Amino acid sequence: xxxxxxxxxxxxxxxxxxxxxxxxxxxxxxxxxxxxxxxxxxxxxxxxxxxxxxxxxxxxxxxxxxxxxxxxxxxxxxxxxxxxxxxxxxxxxxxxxxxxxxxxxxxxxxxxxxxxxxxxxx
Amino acid sequence: xxxxxxxxxxxxxxxxxxxxxxxxxxxxxxxxxxxxxxxxxxxxxxxxxxxxxxxxxxxxxxxxxxxxxxxxxxxxxxxxxxxxxxxxxxxxxxxxxxxxxxxxxxxxxxxxxxxxxxxxxxxxxxxxxxxxxxxxxxxxxxxxxxxxxxxxxxxxxxxxxxxxxxxxxxxxxxxxxxxxxxxxxxxxxxxxxxxxxxxxxxxxxxxxxxxxxxxxxxxxxxxxxxxxxxxxxxxxxxxxxxxxxxxxxxxxxxxxxxxxxxxxxxxxxxxxxxxxxxxxxxxxxxxxxxxxxxxxxxxxxxxxxxxxxxxxxxxxxxxxxxxxxxxxxxxxxxxxxxxxxxxxxxxxxxxxxxxxxxxxxxxxxxxxxxxxxxxxxxxxxxxxxxxxxxxxxxxxxxxxxxxxxxxxxxxxxxxxxxxxxxxxxxxxxxxxxxxxxxxxxxxxxxxxxxxxxxxxxxxxxxxxxxxxxxxxxxxxxxxxxxxxxxxxxxxxxxxxxxxxxxxxxxxxxxxxxxxxxxxxxxxxxxxxxxxxxxxxxxxxxxxxxxxxxxxxxxxxxxxxxxxxxxxxxxxxxxxxxxxxxxxxxxxxxxxxxxxxxxxxxxxxxxxxxxxxxxxxxxxxxxxxxxxxxxxxxxxxxxxxxxxxxxxxxxxxxxxxxxxxxxxxxxxxxxxxxxxxxxxxxxxxxxxxxxxxxxxxxxxxxxxxxxxxxxxxxxxxxxxxxxxxxxxxxxxxxxxxxxxxxxx
Numbered sequence: 014x015x016x017x018x019x020x021x022x023x024x025x026x027x028x029x030x031x032x033x034x035x036x037x038x039x040x041x042x043x044x045x046x047x048x049x050x051x052x053x054x055x056x057x058x059x060x061x062x063x064x065x066x067x068x069x070x071x072x073x074x075x076x077x078x079x080x081x082x083x084x085x086x087x088x089x090x091x092x093x094x095x096x097x098x099x100x101x102x103x104x105x106x107x108x109x110x111x112x113x114x115x116x117x118x119x120x121x122x123x124x125x126x127x128x129x130x131x132x133x134x135x
Numbered sequence: 136x137x138x139x140x141x142x143x144x145x146x147x148x149x150x151x152x153x154x155x156x157x158x159x160x161x162x163x164x165x166x167x168x169x170x171x172x173x174x175x176x177x178x179x180x181x182x183x184x185x186x187x188x189x190x191x192x193x194x195x196x197x198x199x200x201x202x203x204x205x206x207x208x209x210x211x212x213x214x215x216x217x218x219x220x221x222x223x224x225x226x227x228x229x230x231x232x233x234x235x236x237x238x239x240x241x242x243x244x245x246x247x248x249x250x251x252x253x254x255x256x257x258x259x260x261x262x263x264x265x266x267x268x269x270x271x272x273x274x275x276x277x278x279x280x281x282x283x284x285x286x287x288x289x290x291x292x293x294x295x296x297x298x299x300x301x302x303x304x305x306x307x308x309x310x311x312x313x314x315x316x317x318x319x320x321x322x323x324x325x326x327x328x329x330x331x332x333x334x335x336x337x338x339x340x341x342x343x344x345x346x347x348x349x350x351x352x353x354x355x356x357x358x359x360x361x362x363x364x365x366x367x368x369x370x371x372x373x374x375x376x377x378x379x380x381x382x383x384x385x386x387x388x389x390x391x392x393x394x395x396x397x398x399x400x401x402x403x404x405x406x407x408x409x410x411x412x413x414x415x416x417x418x419x420x421x422x423x424x425x426x427x428x429x430x431x432x433x434x435x436x437x438x439x440x441x442x443x444x445x446x447x448x449x450x451x452x453x454x455x456x457x458x459x460x461x462x463x464x465x466x467x468x469x470x471x472x473x474x475x476x477x478x479x480x481x482x483x484x485x486x487x488x489x490x491x492x493x494x495x496x497x498x499x500x501x502x503x504x505x506x507x508x509x510x511x512x513x514x515x516x517x518x519x520x521x522x523x524x525x526x527x528x529x530x531x532x533x534x535x536x537x538x539x540x541x542x543x544x545x546x547x548x549x550x551x552x553x554x555x556x557x558x559x560x561x562x563x564x565x566x567x568x569x570x571x572x573x574x575x576x577x578x579x580x581x582x583x584x585x586x587x588x589x590x591x592x593x594x595x596x597x598x599x600x601x602x603x604x605x606x607x608x609x610x611x612x613x614x615x616x617x618x619x620x621x622x623x624x625x626x627x628x629x630x631x632x633x634x635x636x637x638x639x640x641x642x643x644x645x646x647x648x649x650x651x652x653x654x655x656x657x658x659x660x661x662x663x664x665x666x667x668x669x670x671x672x673x674x675x676x677x678x679x680x681x682x683x684x685x686x687x688x689x690x691x692x693x694x695x696x697x698x699x700x701x702x703x704x705x706x707x708x709x710x711x712x713x714x715x716x717x718x719x720x721x722x723x724x725x726x727x728x729x730x731x732x733x734x735x736x737x738x739x740x741x742x743x744x745x746x747x748x749x750x751x752x753x754x755x756x757x758x759x760x761x762x763x764x765x766x767x768x769x770x771x772x773x774x775x776x777x778x779x780x781x782x783x784x785x786x787x788x789x790x791x792x793x794x795x796x797x798x799x800x801x802x803x804x805x806x807x808x809x810x811x812x813x814x815x816x817x818x819x820x821x822x823x824x825x826x827x828x829x830x831x832x833x834x835x836x837x838x839x840x841x842x843x844x845x846x847x848x849x850x851x852x853x854x855x856x857x858x859x860x861x862x863x864x865x866x867x868x869x870x871x872x873x874x875x876x877x878x
Binding site: 023024025026028029032083084085086087094095099102103106107111112113115116117121122125126128129132133 | 177213214389393396400420447449498499502510
């Protein structure tokens, strides 16, 4: 199954996502809590999918997204977002995010989105 | 020629030289080192980009163009659209050499005259052309989605600027797709070999829709008009047009984002000819009807296949095919029907404006709680140590407190503000009735629960209307009886620690008690005998009974006589109370007493006959123990003697235990203040007081049919420690019931 990198500054979000992914048979290859770490880990680990928090302490999710897209234009990035980030989310999609998942996480929806993104071309 | 001063040329050149050295260095690493290829390309793009930016700022078009071509080609390598081969490497080298020579030329002559750029650009253009022809090796989906278009770009009639604009169009095209051919040759225009016309004919291949190409190219400076024509490419014939309607589920978060992702996916499956509502509107959150959008798609894929693709998205309820768009000749035409408007009316949910940061707070806390739950599960399933448990419970308590604060803050509003909203409409009503009324608000402001504020507001609507319509006299009458011509209505807000009193005082004619009694008898609310026995206070309370309008005719303003009874009921549900006092000729005061916080109210938990009951602590002044022997039955009522006084008493046993015998030994009493003046007190006797606590109360109305509750003294339940519900006793109803029984 897929190799996934989780990026979120909230420990609890990471714990939860890891649980959701590993229980579904995916491999969580790494976790990061800042944008900088995310970019570093991405180029090191080259995961199949990265879930990226839209708000992080050190940089905007969209900046991290753009950086990751520079490293790998085919990177599959799924934004993690919560209720008030409508505009930002659309910006991210326009900047090449492949999908999004919403806090609080609904495991079935999270997995559906990840599997959709994995199966999509390019 | 340059737009920056001579002083800056030096620093510009310095930077440019530095970047060229970098580029040359990086170029030497480009072939051979497969592993770090993307990193090298990345760094080269950055250098090229810097040169492009500063050169364009300094006003050196050739240098700008060379750097731009270099950046573009490197970018295509990075994105996997081009792969490095000998030919490409040589083009890149040639571009870097050109850049280097241009910088020297600027250094030596102050301009770019020494360098001819067109040969390398021609080579690059040719290479790209061939590469896009050979694109068969690119992912098949990518090829399928590229459509060939003929595009006619018209420029503003400023000939000397057209080369620059053409260049801008060309740059834009590199992002949109591939340029196949142009007429006249774009490079000739840019290089100044062809006299520019105002029209530029391009053949391009692009994954974008005609509308998008129009939009993209239309945004370029100097472009007046963009026409996009299908080129009649061979694979278009086989493709069918599908008109899809895609429904999102109601609870889908970020419908706009989801819709955009779906449209993006459809672009991979074919050609999106149009979207309804337009993408721009979708981005702003507009969808049609109950939450769908429509896409006109041209695709080789079957509807079933497309549907399957779309249904992979979370939050998609359904995808249906709507009527074949037959006879629609060009893709420019939108859907044949008119734009479907959003449903004009939808039953509105009750909404409140909420500070977004509070929602974030809530989500955060929720996340913490979920994680704590997960943690807890991990701990209980494996080995654990006490420290972990302690840490966890600390975290839990902290989170709950945070949640409580946030929720409370969400729910509170300023009562005074809410009440102030009423004043204009009341003054308007007075004017319509030909009366002069001044409404003032006195007292401190207090934050109360939204529900409380809403109930108070609703109650005041009725009370103030009554005051204006029935209470305040007309100016002439007022003058005749020696009152100032302007009537006065005073709303005062008096906060107490756990409740708030809102009174409305008017200086009108007051309530005619005999009239009230007469009406109550006429309408069968009380018997003539009862009317005679009723005290003044009890008679006044009749105005809160259903069906007691003092207006003979049902009028729009005063309602159908339910107004005040509704007030009473809603205040009661909040565990509040209503009091009225009135003096004929002098005016009326109606006082509402409501808790500031309705969700969580303080209650006494008591035990009667071995069962637990809860009594709201509002109105309870004191609690004490007393010997059962100090409770006596005098006539039909109980009287209890205590060191602090002698009180009428109510045995809760009588109510809840069907007249159980008086308990022996010690009993406990709650001293309940029955009216707001504090003159009427009653001692509520129970077996034991178990304690006082703040608790969430659920209205019984939501649990059992209201008729059952109507007359009862149990108005709700509280849940303690997740066990069986404890009935909540409404002392006010209880007292009223007793008063009724007395008569």
